[in-house]
Amino acid sequence: MTTLDVDAVKTFVTIADLRSFTRAAETLGTTQGAISVKLKRLESQVGQRLIERTPRLVRLSAQGAAFLAPARELLAAHDRAVAGLSPARPRRFSLGIATHVGGAEVPTLLARLHAHDPALTIEVRLDDSRDLLTAFYRGDIDAAIIRREDDGRDGEMLTTDHYGWFATPDFVHRAGEPLRLAASSPSCGVLNIATRALAAAGTPLTESFLGCGSFAVADAVAAGLATSVFSCRLAPAGTIEVSRRFGLPALPPSEIVLLSALSDARSRAALKTIVSAFREHHRLPADRTTRTIPAEVLEM
Template sequence: MTDTAKPNRAIYDLDMLRAVVMVADCGSFTTAAARLHSTQSTVSQKVRRLEEMVGHQLLDRSNREVHPTDAGETLLGYARHLLAVSNQLSEALSGGVTVTVRIGLPDDFVAGKTMQALAAFNRRNPKVKLEITGGLSRDLMSAYDRGELDLVLVKQRRHSREANACQPERIEWFDSAQYPCFAQDPIPLVTFPPRGLYRDDMINAIEAMGRSWRIGFTSSSLAGIQEAVANGLGVSLLPLRVVTPEHRILGAKEGFKPIKVFEAAIFHGPTADPVVQELADILIAILKAEAE
């Protein structure tokens, strides 16, 4: 048989098959993209490339909800089988790890009850691999939007972005217990970098009191902020959960009004894996316990 007479044996890309299956299951390119942690345009492109490869339209886009065509139904059966085999192979080669969940947490949650709860979950579910990243809320949210994280807990202004769950965040003014500096003029502030959480609110609150201010210390590290305050480099605005015996909380006696504009928010895909949902429920329980 000559080369030109050989049958055309297409090699089906698993990412293309996964995209078609997800769109068919969700009935929407937008929802499928969110679940795949991708963009709608990327998912659409994968579907179009697969349709060009097989020479058939696989999805009917004429209605509000997307449905598979007859050719699509045929392909979906084989696609699900191939994806299942691929997952089984990955499981066999990964030593039994069946699910990997990428979690993003702010630095003030990467300790204590949160880590204890996640570690306990991992002991109960040894086949679930947790990849936990700590950092600033804005960086974690950007990573989530790029599809690099499956589940994030972040701090944000209340109702600034619709979340799967949220809880008002209690924040307080901190000063050093041993080296207080609130009485200094101008008052030194210990802050996160520009555009960092709480920074503008700190400055606005100090100016509303008629006090002058200066930046005494800036850091992206929560531990650095805590140490700077404890050692008398300035006052700061932080969640109550990170107070230590080296800190003194400032309140109405010093002229500070409560700041109630922040919340802790949890984000995951609208059709998240049950394991992701279970982990989200753990984080929600922690937030609710703190509020009691």
């Protein structure tokens, strides 16, 4: 029976998440040479090539992709076994997620956190990026996943998000008329970017449903009552991107970052779990300099 080296499995998962031997070495506090040796040891144990590496690309092989989920389960089981050797102490972890950021990955993220540390009580707060930033610096939350504004705020970059103008296919807007815009809050950073872009383009605006909350905004847009700005992956079902149809200005992409001031080992491990789960759903685009939303999400 094959016996796997847990440390080597951890090295493989880290390389798979970061798609970089250099970053994996930095994360694990070791050298590229050391993680290469551990990966080769694991590949020898399983008799399969798990990572394909070229001078410009690091990616999973077909066997590596199939092994990734079982590898995570092995590491989670190992961590639970080690934790079981000492009395579990109740812990709390408060995480803020910006409303323009959180999507389908949130259940996976929470499930991964629970599997990593069953004794962890997870508190999740959904709010605008600016409000979460204030809460983070006040110490009200332990970590936050938010949009990076033009203020150059610190944080570990997770991915780049793209935004567009969305409405139902039958939504009507005539040139020269005020644009009916649904927005969740006057302080919303995405709304501010959108209104500045409209002002620069000379497009008049009438704000509808202002302050009704992010879910109500999505409902208003899905009902055909207004248009609004959404991440291209979070637009309401049944809506389309309408910037070309109505001559609306292109919106810049936004970096999503993780903020945390935690330093103890268990909390840092939880943060790595968050980063891993998030990046699985948000792979960085090949061209990080793109300043408009991808062409495939635009209405044809």
